[in-house]
Amino acid sequence: MTRFIRQYRIIIGLILFWVLCSAYAPPLTYVVLPLSVLLLRRREMWAEMLFGFLICLVLSDMHQDIRPMAVMKTAKYTYIIVLALIFFSDQERFKPLARIFPLFLPFFVYAFFPIIRSVSPISSVEKTISYALLFLVVPNLVLFNFRKYGWEFFRDLIWFIVLILVSQQLLRVFAPPGWSIIDERFRGYFGNPNGLAIFVYLTFVLFVVVNQLRSDLFSKTSKLFIYALLIYYIITCGARTSLMSTLMFLLFIQFFRVSTFLGIISFVAFIGIGEVISSNLPTIISAFGLQEYLRVDTIADGSGRYMAWNYAWQQINEKGFFFFGGGFDNEYWLMYEARHYLSKLGHQGGVHNSYLAFWLNTGIVGLFLYLRGFVLVFIKATKETPVAMAIMFSVLFSILYESWLAGSLNPYTILLLIILTIVSEEEILGSAKLAAPDEEREEQASETVPQLILPAR
Secondary structure, three states: OHHHHHHOHHHHHHHHHHHHHHHHOHHHHHHHHHHHHHHHHHOOOHHHHHHHHHHHHHHHOOOOOOHHHOOHHHHHHHHHHHHHHHHHHOHHHHOOOOOHHHHHHHHHHHHOHHHHHOOOHHHHHHHHHHHHHHHHHHHHHHHHHHHHHOOHHHHHHHHHHHHHHHHOOHHHHHOOHHHHEEOOEEOOOOOOHHHHHHHHHHHHHHHHHHHHHOOOOOOHHHHHHHHHHHHHHHHHHOOHHHHHHHHHHHHHHHHHHHOHHHHHHHHHHHHHHHHHHHHOHHHHHHHOOOOOOOOHHHOOOHHHHHHHHHHHHHHHHHOOOOOOOOOOOHHHHHHHHOHHHHHHOOOOOOOOOHHHHHHHHHHHHHHHHHHHHHHHHHHHHHOOOOHHHHHHHHHHHHHHHOOHHHOOOOOOHHHHHHHHHHHHOHHHHHHHHHHHHHHHHHHHHHHHOOOOOOOOO
């Protein structure tokens, strides 16, 4: 970790400068962020450009009551715009391009049509463009970094995420308790504990995928430390959905290794058994003495989620959003307008369901087009690695209870895109296969020298 910090001291220094600007001179952030990206580009620091974007999205997810970081919620748009401009100006260097965006292109083309019915057309256009740019720029930036730095890039990325997670503990010391803890649940840099849990779950998937493909990147000590850290946060968040998504991912890996058919059958069986368990869940949890950690008192009403789902479904049918939706951000405005009504029913926040969010925003047509691209990515990926289907089913479960996948610029969708790039790009998977014969020798070498060895720049 010390070697990593020394190697990436420039981006770490820039991040600290961004935080100071956001806290003490918010308008300056709109200038500092894009200039920083251009500076990194001039110095050919491509990995740092992606790291900086990720931390901006993390900081923008902090609760709106934490005023020092509030500017990041809008300043992050300048970052993706500059990244896009760099991508278009240097497009020849990125070729051959990543293959994820073309699979979702029909969805992005269609997503502009529902904007006609949007209550906030400008915001809807911004969200649609930013979402499309995210799917265009991030996979290509990841693939470019892999071509430039090899597998060490993914190792550095994981250590950067680990640094983000570890540094959250500073909030316990230097910030008011309400910034990092809510209802006795740790949330760190994120808006709520569920947000931190989703981030940790996706990081867990990313780490497992990288280790599945290249087991020699981390020493046993490093692996143990990272897994322990991720498990610690999953537990302290107290988020049932992310905990189940993580367990599903680990379980389905074993089944899909045997056969895709067995994996699908296990998923169907899991859902069926889950229904039986859910009807008796309070009794089961109480029997194990976990009623406080798993918040058994909120299970009956689904923590307000069922109220939000019913209201969203009512809006889809009564306001004509069934086929064509109301444009990106429609889901936000509908839930915001009904916040007082839903609050009385025990719900706070959004619709808590990515399927319903896409449905409200782009109608059933847009939802179908998005799921088409989503499934095609994994069908393509599963031909190369069986872990892909385990990822798909665990994500499909996660987004059933959270709407993070419908968000244009959040710290979760970007992690999923990084994972999708790894498991779907033939260059990356082919490189892992070529390195396979040398894994045992390299693993032994990495254990002899456990510290992080980074490529020279």
